[in-house]
Amino acid sequence: MSNLFYRNLQLLILTICLIVVWGLSSFFSLPRLEDPELTQRNAFITTVFPGASAERVEFLVTDKIEQELFEIKAIDTIQSTSRLGFSTVSIQLKEQVKNVDQIWSRVRDKITDIAPQLPAGASTPKFEDSQPKANAxxxxxxxxxxxxxxxxxxxxxxxxxxxxxxxxxxxxxxxxxxxxxEEIVVEINPEELSSLGITAQELSQQILRSDAKVAAGQLRGSNNNLLFEVNGELDSLERISSIPISFGNRSQFTRLGDIAQVKKGIIExxxxxxxxxxxxxxxxxxxxxxxxxxxxxxxxxxxxxxxxxxxxxxxxxxxxxxxxxxYVEARLNQVISNLVLGALLVVGVTLLIMGWKSALIVGSALPLSVLIVFGAMKIQGIPLHQMSVTGIIIALGLLIDNAIIVVDEVQSHLREGIAPHRAVTKTIHHIAIPLLASTLTSVLAFLPIALAPGGTGEFTGTIGVTVILALLSSLALSLTVIPALVGKLHRWGNAPVIGSWWQTGFSHPRLTQTYGWVL
Structure with a gap:
């Protein structure tokens, strides 16, 4: 069972192809964002009470809203501000709360219940929550x-x-x-108004009365009752300028545009x-x-x-x-460049030390592991953003350790003259437990980041998750695909003990002796 992939070449090729297709399809279909999405745990309740002093707003509005909210145990803090004619209550939920939608629904129900208890003149409390999400x-x-x-x-x-x-x-x-x-400004000439015997207040009242729909009558029928209205809505400068203004004991009329300048402006x-x-x-x-x-x-x-x-x-x-x-593309390009650079460095160093076959296998372990991570991210619904990308970059240096150990172990058995299938089996039996232990040690180191609660965990947790996924994928490959590839790429029978440096790696007796003495 331990050399299953070595004995079944079709299974080995199929597994590699599935990893490549799965990883690439997941990479191209993963959602891409700049930052992780955070759960909305903050909200505001605003109430308008025109003309009320800060003390009245506090006593008649704010205190009543707070008393209702105190009954919700999932709320962590409640802060309020009462000022002239205005009440603001800010809410923050506890970090461990996950079902925030249910909590906000209860808050809305409380607001609905408290609305009839507020004094006359106070508006219905308005619930406002804003998703902490960046604009695209x-x-x-x-x-x-x-x-x-x-x-x-x-x-x-x-x-x-x-x-x-x-x-x-x-x-x-x-x-x-x-x-x-915008506002419509009516600039009056005091001298003009004085000559007509009109005050500014009287002019304002006449304009106000013109901005209304007045019932002109009603048509009653056997099946319908129709109400007729005069359209007096002030919806244009021309309409406002043509408002009739009465003067001289309402016996004379003039247009508003004749005695004042009507124009649009910005509210200052x-x-x-x-x-x-x-x-x-x-x-x-x-x-x-x-x-x-x-x-x-x-x-x-x-x-x-x-x-x-x-x-x-x-x-x-x-x-x-x-x-x-x-910014998202810059981070993805950074991952790809780091992946390519890391693979080239691994291949170069491994080629120098272990030969071209080992370099090829160790170099393939890096992209295969990352492709598995992309597939797992797709299953778990983790988008590509700066935190998940950071986790992948961190994991690049950890992915090749298991592969190097496995390749070196299989090569050692092959140099001893052991047949490839036995070398693969012996290697897996010998290093499976040590590799599992070392991988779990690294996983436990990143587990607190992955399981961090609240907003901190939501923002940085994917770093730990992607590193753990990368470590587990590296372990799985090192115990299945990697040893099978080593056995397939080496010649059947005895592996050469002495060969060119690009076949077996560079070796110098004096350097080897010095290195052994240092160890």
């Missing part, structure tokens, strides 16, 4: 004309781009940033602004679903942006501020 791409539309920024135009094009990015396959969420709220101070190289802009941020390949999504997004940019009018520029895929 941030794009900005900038106003590049010398004229004042026209946010109406910028907003319209930004919303168009928002819709297009939302339809890219794999997009989870798209948000706009830097869109200040602006709630949010975006500046790109000193120019006003609106930013569009997109997130990608967790089960998607970021590189494929980025390609589709770039095609959408290229098509959209050709349709932009002159004076509006498009800039890519952040592209997460650049």
């Amino acid at each position: 791409m941030i794009v900005a539309l900038t106003w590049e004309q010398d004229s004042p920024t026209n946010y109406a135009i910028l907003r319209r094009w930004s919303q168009e781009l928002e819709d297009r990015l939302r339809f890219v396959q794999g997009t989870e969420k798209v948000e706009l940033f830097g869109t200040p709220q 101070p602006a709630s949010e602004l975006a500046l790109i190289n000193g120019r006003h802009a609106i930013a569009i941020a997109a997130m990608v679903e967790s089960n998607q390949r970021l590189d494929e999504w980025a390609k589709a997004a770039h095609r959408t942006l290229a098509e959209f940019e050709t349709q932009l009018p002159r004076g509006i520029g498009l800039d890519i501020i952040f592209n997460q895929n650049r």
Whole structure:
């Protein structure tokens, strides 16, 4: 049984092919992110109580919400802030909590229960939680004309781009940033109003009364009752400018636009602004679903942006501020370069010391082990991100130890004249337990990282998981495929005791004697 792979060449080839196909298919289908996803354990509950002092907000709103939340044992800390007309309660769950969705559902139920107990005038408490997840791409539309920024135009094009990015396959969420709220400003001339005998307050009331839908009558029928309304909604500058203003004991009328200047402006101070190289802009941020390949999504997004940019009018520029895929690809390229460099170094050193056959086998152990890791990551649902990639890089130096030991042991038996099948069997029986013990020792060293609880474990845990997977894959290969390859690549019968350096490795009697003396 120990030389099963040596006795069955078809099984050996099939196993290697399956590892290669499994590993490569898993690598190309694994989701790719920059950072691991963290479980949302923080949330906020906000309540508006207009006109209430901080003390009243604390007593009538905040305390009641806190008392309800204290009943949920999974909550670790509750912090609150009460100020004029506003209450904020922040919640943090315990690190060991796994079923966070159920806990947040209970919190929402508590909010629903407490809402009727709040004083009149207080808004319904609003539950807010934000997933700690990085944006995949941030794009900005900038106003590049010398004229004042026209946010109406910028907003319209930004919303168009928002819709297009939302339809890219794999997009989870798209948000706009830097869109200040606009207001319609009515600039009055005090002298003009004084000549008409109107005060600013009276003018304001007349404008307010014009912004309403007034019932004009009702049509009753045998089957329907229809209500007619006059559309008095102020939805444009022209509509506002044409508001009739009465003066002279309501006997005379004039248009608002004739006595005041009506224009759009930005509410000062602006709630949010975006500046790109000193120019006003609106930013569009997109997130990608967790089960998607970021590189494929980025390609589709770039095609959408290229098509959209050709349709932009002159004076509006498009800039890519952040592209997460650049960092993800850099880390993956780092893994591939480290893997190739490590394999070349291993092959070079092994060729010098043990010969070309041993170098070929030891060098193949490295990519085969990594391919098994990719397959195991696919099964466990571990994406490719900086933590899992770091674990693979750490494991590169540990993967070849078992292979070198096995190859050297089999070669030693072959040099003694033992037949290849017996050399393979004897090697596995002799080193299986020591290899298992040494591998388990290394596994236990990384186990605390893999099993770390809470947010720390969610972020760094995949380092330990990927290292452990790499160590176990190396052990499995060293006890199955590697010794069989050594036996197949060596000649049947006695292995040559003396040969060229590229066959048996470089050896110098004086160096060997000195090394033995040092040991």
